Amino acid sequence: MLRYLTADQLANFPRLCETMFKDRAVQFHDRLGWEVEVDETGSERDSYDTQNPLYIIWERPDGTHGGSLRLLPTTGDHMLADHFLNLTDGVRIESPLIWECTRFCLAPEAEATTSSALMLGVLEIGLQEGLSHVAGVFDARMIRVYRRVGWGPTILGSDGVGRDAISAGLWPCENEYRARLLGRAGVSDELSRYWLMRSFDAYRVAA
Numbered sequence: 001m002l003r004y005l006t007a008d009q010l011a012n013f014p015r016l017c018e019t020m021f022k023d024r025a026v027q028f029h030d031r032l033g034w035e036v037e038v039d040e041t042g043s044e045r046d047s048y049d050t051q052n053p054l055y056i057i058w059e060r061p062d063g064t065h066g067g068s069l070r071l072l073p074t075t076g077d078h079m080l081a082d083h084f085l086n087l088t089d090g091v092r093i094e095s096p097l098i099w100e101c102t103r104f105c106l107a108p109e110a111e112a113t114t115s116s117a118l119m120l121g122v123l124e125i126g127l128q129e130g131l132s133h134v135a136g137v138f139d140a141r142m143i144r145v146y147r148r149v150g151w152g153p154t155i156l157g158s159d160g161v162g163r164d165a166i167s168a169g170l171w172p173c174e175n176e177y178r179a180r181l182l183g184r185a186g187v188s189d190e191l192s193r194y195w196l197m198r199s200f201d202a203y204r205v206a207a
Helices: 007-012 014-031 079-083 114-129 141-149 175-185 189-206
Strands: 002-006 054-059 065-073 098-106 133-139 154-159 166-172
Touching: 002 007, 002 114, 002 189, 007 014, 014 054, 014 065, 014 098, 054 114, 065 114, 079 098, 079 133, 098 114, 114 133, 114 141, 114 166, 114 175, 114 189, 133 141, 141 175, 175 189
Parallel strands: 098 133
Antiparallel strands: 002 054, 054 065, 065 098, 133 166, 154 166
16 A cells, blocks of 8 residues: 655654665665665665655555655755756756655565556645646666656756666656556555545644
């Protein structure tokens, strides 16, 4: 199932939280060799995790992490502006209608539909919040993922070649993509809406 959780809600789901940050370490540090910090528990976090981002997490039946990503408004600090301005010709993307997606992570042996479910979650948030686009930086391996799920970005700029290339892109938050993502994820319209509303109802009660 999909869960939409802000950082201050993660403590309510300790197993899900623990396995998410450990899977991030496995993917980004161990497998991809990124220069990220891994703590003594084997978890990967960075400064953006302290800004109360919204996490979209695929939770497996046993309560562990199957895949995740995080979203932050571009009106505050975000990775594209802080570290990747070379991909946008020095132009800072900053708009209340554009959020940034980062740390797209799949657990080892993730189910084939997990990527599609996560992308569906991003679009659901975009439509819920009235966003025009979601921005993100991605490497070459993700291009085939976006093609498979049927919701790809407009590329703003790239750096590098081949498998080492990274790009910045914008995904349009338009309802026309929703049915395609539902089909790819194998999720019904009613179930996707339930997951979204359940999470937001819990957030409103907590607030």
